[in-house]
Amino acid sequence: MVRSKANAMMNSKSYQAYQNSPYKSKKHSTYFDVYDTLFTPYIGKDITFIEIGVLGGGSLFMWREFFGPQARIIGVELNPEAKRWEQEGFEIFIGSQSDPDFLENLAKQVGEIDILLDDGGHTYEQQIITTECLLPHIREGGLLVVEDTHTSYMEGFGFKSRSFIKYATNMVDRINKRFSKLVSEASEKRVWGIRFYESFVVFEVNRKATSVASAPTDNGGKDLDAKDFRHADNQAYEQFLNKSQSMSALKAIPGMRALARLARHLIALPSDIKRSKRLKEYF
Ligand SMILES: C[S@@+](CC[C@H](N)C(=O)[O-])C[C@H]1O[C@@H](n2cnc3c(N)ncnc32)[C@H](O)[C@@H]1O
Incomplete structure (x- = not known):
């Protein structure tokens, strides 16, 4: 070799x-x-x-x-x-x-x-x-x-x-x-x-x-209305995001962000914890 x-x-x-x-x-x-x-x-x-x-x-x-x-x-x-x-x-x-x-x-x-x-x-x-x-x-x-x-x-x-x-x-x-x-x-x-x-x-x-303007494009092909599964594979994060958006008004209260982070760790699903541990190796 x-x-x-x-x-x-x-x-x-x-x-x-x-x-x-x-x-x-x-x-x-x-x-x-x-x-x-x-x-x-x-x-x-x-x-x-x-x-x-x-x-x-x-x-x-x-x-x-x-x-x-x-x-x-x-x-x-x-x-x-x-x-x-x-x-x-x-x-x-x-x-x-x-x-x-x-x-x-x-x-x-x-x-x-x-x-x-x-x-x-x-x-x-x-x-x-x-x-x-x-x-x-x-x-x-x-x-x-x-x-x-x-x-x-x-x-x-x-x-x-x-x-x-x-x-x-x-x-x-x-x-x-x-x-x-x-x-x-x-x-x-x-x-x-x-x-x-x-x-x-x-x-x-x-x-x-x-200098090309960055913009979405579409090739005009036939649309079979295929379901994009990207969110199905990321449920724990999606749930967290939905919850935190519905409670976003509370963020203005002092200490609430830290509390939300703590809650996030406590309620995290086991698979999510495993996933974030795996990602930790890259950071
Ligand atoms: C690693 S040697 C170059 C080796 C060469 N490129 C080779 O492959 O054989 C680095 C050279 O950068 C020159 N050098 C160091 N500081 C410099 C600077 N501020 N501006 C221009 N040249 C610099 C040094 O005098 C030295 O000759």
């Missing part, structure tokens, strides 16, 4: 390009499948690819081999020594990914970006500022990819209550607020969808799709 997994990694196109790079790069074994999945559609295309964090140079060569000669490979680095990679035909910008002015200027100079890969300093502040500043500059259909997002669970990268993963999951809430019944000012219009992999968060930019 382990052996076949290792072989799969070695057969991946990004892993081969990584191995062929003449300069040092260190990447986790699980990253290559993610790169191949995300980036294969861009191979051989005339794209603008930016990587943040390129000092060692190894990944610049890896991406050049992976995407092919049509791709414009751009590196962003805080350490000015990275300028040396310009001699190899790469465009290099020196500055900090947590500086919004630097990022704005970068975007102005490079134009629309097809893929932004953030492999820089991995602090939450750097990751969030980079995402916020560069999302508007990702081309329609492009990707903003943040790597090493496991730092959200580690010490030393910022306050965990403001971690990058918390930022990304807040954005999940805002994406769902585009739904017709929930639609609100806080809904997300820049990002169509987000993909989560081990150590990666991928923001898919599709402004056309996010």
Whole structure:
């Protein structure tokens, strides 16, 4: 099993390009499948690819081999020594990914970006500022990819209550607020969808799709008046909901909410208790 997994990694196109790079790069074994999945559609295309964090140079060569000669490979680095990679035909910008002015200027100079890969300093502040500043500059259909997002669970990268993963999951809430019944000012219009992999968060930019008005539709087919059983399978909750709606006037009385919660626990059906215990595992 382990052996076949290792072989799969070695057969991946990004892993081969990584191995062929003449300069040092260190990447986790699980990253290559993610790169191949995300980036294969861009191979051989005339794209603008930016990587943040390129000092060692190894990944610049890896991406050049992976995407092919049509791709414009751009590196962003805080350490000015990275300028040396310009001699190899790469465009290099020196500055900090947590500086919004630097990022704005970068975007102005490079134009629309097809893929932004953030492999820089991995602090939450750097990751969030980079995402916020560069999302508007990702081309329609492009990707903003943040790597090493496991730092959200580690010490030393910022306050965990403001971690990058918390930022990304807040954005999940805002994406769902585009739904017709929930639609609100806080809904997300820049990002169509987000993909989560081990150590990666991928923001898919599709402004056309996010601007479609969310509304129920009907295909006009013959209606057999089929009974929807969804409520039949959720009776304990439905009963609770009905009771609490009929008593909603009482909620204004101080302490009544807590009393209602207590009553809820006392009157809960055994099957409901079993179900909520099972769900507890997910929270
Ligand atoms: C993990 S290494 C990059 C490795 C490279 N991408 C690879 O795969 O071989 C991180 C790089 O990010 C750079 N870096 C750290 N903080 C940065 C910042 N605020 N802005 C830009 N680059 C930064 C570091 O100097 C370092 O070279």
